Amino acid sequence: MSKVVIMTKKKVIIIGGGIAGLCAGSYLQINGYDTEIFEMHDKSGGCCTSWTRKGYTFDGCIHFLYGTGESNAFYPLWKELIDIQGMEIVDFKEYSQIVKDGTILTLFADTEKLKRELLRIAPEDSVIIEEFINAIQEFDKIDMPIDVAPETLGMVELLKLLKDMKPYLNLQKKWNISVRDFVNKLTNPFLKEVLPASFEGEEMSLIAMITSFSAMNLKSAGYPIGGSLEFARKIEERYISLGGKLHFKQNVTQIIIDKNSAKGIILENGDEHHADIIISAADGYNTIFEMLEGKYIDKKIANYYKSLNLFRSLVQVSLGINRTFDNTPHSYSLFIDEPIIFEDNNKIERLELMIYNFDPTLAPAGKTTVTVSIETHNDEYWSNLRNEDRERYRAEKKKIAEEVIDRLDKFFGNIKSKVEVIDVATPATYIRYTNNWKGRYMGWMLTPKGLVTRMKKTLPGLKNFYLISQWATVGGGVPVGIMSGRNITQVICKKDKRKFVTS
Numbered sequence: 001m002s003k004v005v006i007m008t009k010k011k012v013i014i015i016g017g018g019i020a021g022l023c024a025g026s027y028l029q030i031n032g033y034d035t036e037i038f039e040m041h042d043k044s045g046g047c048c049t050s051w052t053r054k055g056y057t058f059d060g061c062i063h064f065l066y067g068t069g070e071s072n073a074f075y076p077l078w079k080e081l082i083d084i085q086g087m088e089i090v091d092f093k094e095y096s097q098i099v100k101d102g103t104i105l106t107l108f109a110d111t112e113k114l115k116r117e118l119l120r121i122a123p124e125d126s127v128i129i130e131e132f133i134n135a136i137q138e139f140d141k142i143d144m145p146i147d148v149a150p151e152t153l154g155m156v157e158l159l160k161l162l163k164d165m166k167p168y169l170n171l172q173k174k175w176n177i178s179v180r181d182f183v184n185k186l187t188n189p190f191l192k193e194v195l196p197a198s199f200e201g202e203e204m205s206l207i208a209m210i211t212s213f214s215a216m217n218l219k220s221a222g223y224p225i226g227g228s229l230e231f232a233r234k235i236e237e238r239y240i241s242l243g244g245k246l247h248f249k250q251n252v253t254q255i256i257i258d259k260n261s262a263k264g265i266i267l268e269n270g271d272e273h274h275a276d277i278i279i280s281a282a283d284g285y286n287t288i289f290e291m292l293e294g295k296y297i298d299k300k301i302a303n304y305y306k307s308l309n310l311f312r313s314l315v316q317v318s319l320g321i322n323r324t325f326d327n328t329p330h331s332y333s334l335f336i337d338e339p340i341i342f343e344d345n346n347k348i349e350r351l352e353l354m355i356y357n358f359d360p361t362l363a364p365a366g367k368t369t370v371t372v373s374i375e376t377h378n379d380e381y382w383s384n385l386r387n388e389d390r391e392r393y394r395a396e397k398k399k400i401a402e403e404v405i406d407r408l409d410k411f412f413g414n415i416k417s418k419v420e421v422i423d424v425a426t427p428a429t430y431i432r433y434t435n436n437w438k439g440r441y442m443g444w445m446l447t448p449k450g451l452v453t454r455m456k457k458t459l460p461g462l463k464n465f466y467l468i469s470q471w472a473t474v475g476g477g478v479p480v481g482i483m484s485g486r487n488i489t490q491v492i493c494k495k496d497k498r499k500f501v502t503s
C-alpha cells in the first residue's frame with residue numbers, strides 16, 4: 001500500500017496591508033503559503049492612498065510610478081501581479097514647471113527638450129549641463145537586475161550580479177553626489193537656487209534626479225488613471241483572488257516570541273494569532289522598538305534610527321475647484337513672493353502643486369482636483385497640537401489652506417470663488433492613518449550615503465521574522481513594495497527548498 005502524504009501549508013502572518021504587505025502576500029500565496037494580513041486601517045494601500053470628498057478624489061501618493069512602461073525593470077514585476085499593460089497610464093510631458101520671480105523653467109520629460117531648456121536658462125553652464133544630460137542618456141540604456149533577491153545568491157552568483165550591474169555601478173560612482181554638490185558646480189544663480197528645492201532637498205543623491213528623468217523620458221514612470229487607492233486595490237484584488245485573507249481594523253501591538261523565534265502576534269483587543277513565519281510590512285520603528293520592545297537590534301540598526309536622513313513629512317492642502325486648468329502643466333514648483341508663516345515661525349516660500357487636469361476620474365466634469373504639498377520636518381509640532389489643542393490644530397489647518405488659496409489665486413486668477421472643497425492633511429494625519437514614524441511617508445532619504453546602505457530584512461537573533469516595508473530599503477516608494485514583497489518570498493522559498501514561481 002502506498003503512503004498518502006498530506007502537505008500542510010506553512011502559515012505566514014503579515015502585519016500591514018500597504019503595498020509591501022499586499023505584494024508579499026500575493027507572491028507567498030502564489031508559492032503555496034497560507035497568508036493572512038492584519039491591517040490597522042479600514043482599507044489597504046497604506047501610504048498609497050486617495051480619499052473622496054463631495055465628488056472630488058484627492059490623491060495622497062503617486063506623482064509618478066516606476067514601471068508603468070516596458071523599458072523599466074519594475075514593469076515585468078507589476079505584470080506578474082496586476083494587469084499593468086491594460087491600465088490607462090498618463091505619461092507626463094514634464095517632471096514639473098518651476099516658477100520664481102517671473103522666470104519659468106520647465107523640467108521636460110523629453111531629454112533633448114530638457115537640455116535645450118536648461119541651456120536656455122544657463123548657457124554659461126553648458127559643460128556641466130551636457131554631462132548631466134549624458135548621464136540621463138546613459139541611464140536610459142541600463143537594465144537594472146532586480147528580479148533576484150541578493151540574499152538568495154551564493155558567492156558565484158553574487159559576483160555575476162555585480163558584473164551585470166557594472167554599467168550602473170560605474171555611473172553610480174560618478175553621480176552619487178548630493179544635489180548640493182552638483183549645484184555647487186553650476187554658476188547660474190537661478191538653477192543653483194531652484195533645483196535643490198524642487199528635488200526634495202539638497203541632501204538627496206543626484207542619482208534620484210537622473211533616474212527619474214531617465215524613466216520619464218522612456219515613458220516608464222507615468223500615472224495610473226484612477227489614482228493611488230485604485231492602484232492599491234488592484235493588488236488587493238489579486239491577493240484576495242489568490243486566497244489571501246485580509247483583516248481590517250486590526251492593530252498589532254506585539255509580536256509573540258518563544259526561544260527567540262517569532263510565533264505570532266497580539267492585537268490591541270488582546271486577540272492572539274499564531275503562524276510559522278511573521279512578516280512586518282508596517283513601520284520599522286513601531287515594529288522594532290514597540291512590537292519587539294527593542295530586544296532584537298544591533299549597533300547598525302540603532303544608528304539608522306538615530307542618524308540616517310529621513311524624507312520630510314508633509315502638510316498637504318487638497319482643493320476641489322469648480323473650473324478647468326486647460327493647457328497648464330500638471331505639476332508646479334511655485335516660489336511665492338509673499339511667504340506663508342506656519343508652525344509658529346516657519347516660512348513657506350515654495351508650493352509644490354499637482355493639478356489633476358489629466359485624470360477625469362478624480363473630479364466631476366468641468367472641475368479639477370489640485371493638491372499642494374508643503375514639506376516639513378516638524379512632525380512633533382503637528383502631533384502635539386492635535387493632541388493638546390484640537391481647536392487650534394483645526395484653526396492652523398484652516399489658516400494654511402486660506403493662505404495657499406490666496407497665493408494660487410494671485411498666480412492663476414479665478415481660484416478663490418471657485419474652491420468647493422478643502423481638505424488638509426498634516427504629519428499627524430500620516431501618523432494616524434499609516435503609523436509611519438514621524439509621519440515620514442517615504443522612510444529613509446536617498447542621500448549619497450543612503451543609496452549605498454544595504455539594510456537586512458532580518459533582525460539579529462530573531463528567527464522566523466522579516467521586516468519588509470519601506471523602512472527596510474532606503475529610498476521608499478511604491479515599487480520598493482513589490483520588490484521587497486517578491487524578494488522576501490524568494491528568501492522564504494529558498495529556505496524551504498522550494499522553487500520560487502510567479503504564476
Ligand SMILES: Cc1cc2nc3c(=O)[nH]c(=O)nc-3n(C[C@H](O)[C@H](O)[C@H](O)COP(=O)(O)OP(=O)(O)OC[C@H]3O[C@@H](n4cnc5c(N)ncnc54)[C@H](O)[C@@H]3O)c2cc1C
Binds near residue numbers: 016048436469471
Ligand atoms: C504625498 C505622497 C507622495 C508620494 N509619491 C510617491 C510617488 O510619486 N511614487 C512612489 O513610488 N511613491 C510615492 N510615495 C511613497 C509611497 O506611498 C510609499 O513609499 C509606499 O506606499 C510605502 O509602502 P509600504 O507598504 O512600505 O508602507 P505603508 O504604505 O506605510 O504601509 C504600511 C501599512 O501597515 C499598516 N500598519 C502600520 N502599523 C500597523 C500595526 N501596528 N498593525 C497593523 N497594521 C499596521 C499601515 O496602516 C499601512 O497600511 C508617496 C507618498 C506620499 C504620502
